[in-house]
Amino acid sequence: MTFSQLEIFVVVAELCGFTLAAQQLGISQSAVSHTLKKLEEDLGVSLIERNKSQAELTVAGTRLLPRAREILGLAETIRQEAADIKGLQLGSLRIGSFGPTSSLRLLPEILESYRKQFPNIEVRIDEGNDQQVVQWLQERRVDVGFVVLPDEHFDTFALIEDQMVALIPKTHSLANKDEIVLQDLCHVPFILTEAGSAQLISKLFASEDLIPDIRYRTTQLMTTIALVAKGEGVALVAELALPQALPTDGYVVRQVAPQYKRTIGLALHSTRQASPAAQAFIKMAVQLLKK
Structure with missing residues (x-):
């Protein structure tokens, strides 16, 4: 062999x-x-x-x-x-990334600094939803991956915290409320996005003994936003996942009470066995995002 x-x-x-x-x-x-x-x-x-x-x-x-x-x-x-x-400083690094939070908000800043310090490291980015990234880590298809914490299956490093917010069609009566409670979202068609928070959202409803009326399941956040804007339903998403420059015609963003936090971090099988390229990436990410 x-x-x-x-x-x-x-x-x-x-x-x-x-x-x-x-x-x-x-x-x-x-x-x-x-x-x-x-x-x-x-x-x-x-x-x-x-x-x-x-x-x-x-x-x-x-x-x-x-x-x-x-x-x-x-x-x-x-x-x-x-x-x-x-x-x-040679080698390769394979990263698992999910949704806009890691792919658009976190990775560009980290990779810009990483490339300057390690120009000869070949970086490959595999993108999927949060559950896929966990599976890729388990299968060792990626060296390091962005995950929703906590996750006891891997060595993990917390990077950033945000909160869940509600997306409401502008024409819906809920748009007149300053804050939304989970129960409000159970009386209207619900759009479940699987781009990075599906498991967390399901746990939140379950913790309150609530069952949302899921009309659509989407894998792309942009699809979720478009459906909400068309009045097809409401959604619960991570605030950092929302595109920064996207016009909000057709929908509004509302705070959820009480606040439900989400922590994003990096995970890998073993810090001790990780390659120098992976260790350097994690160290740089923590330094940049924990400023």
Whole structure:
């Protein structure tokens, strides 16, 4: 078993195909197939199902994929630490980000400073919803990810706190109220955004023994805002997730009483085992956002 074999296995699994994997790795498809077959022979199990239109993981492949990513991550850490000893700053960093809060509000400032100090680190950003980022961390698809805290599954670092606010159509009677209570949002159609706070919102309603009348579930905050502006329902969102320059025609933003806080932080599997690139990113993020 070699690092090259494990890398090819991971790329084929992530791209769900031999052709795409070959293109990304810059080698022939036959080389990808041969290398993967040799790995399967060495392990004595089948990793990829080949008789379908897409390459799919077998049961063994699904179980071993996180381990392969872990081994490759540790190998990258060794390479980066060796480069640091030689006075170099090389390596890669894969970040999981969700929603406007991290992708638009936090990441640009952090990456601007990070790029100046570590210009040779290759950074890849994978974007999804908050639950996807947690899954990517569990599967070791990303080195570090933005998450809603608390999260006891990882080593975490708090970065910033905001609060939940209500989005109300301007034509709705609730728009005349200065503050909204959760119960107000249960008597009208509700739009649940899964862009970064879905679990938190569900917990808030459950804590008050309330059940919102969910009409829509969206994965993009902009869709939620557009639906509210059209009068399709109300929504509960994180204040920092709202675009700064977006006109509020068609809806209003109202404070929620009592205040419901949300803490955003960075998470990773193990601070001790993290690569120098990941450790530097976390350190810089904490310094910038805890000013």
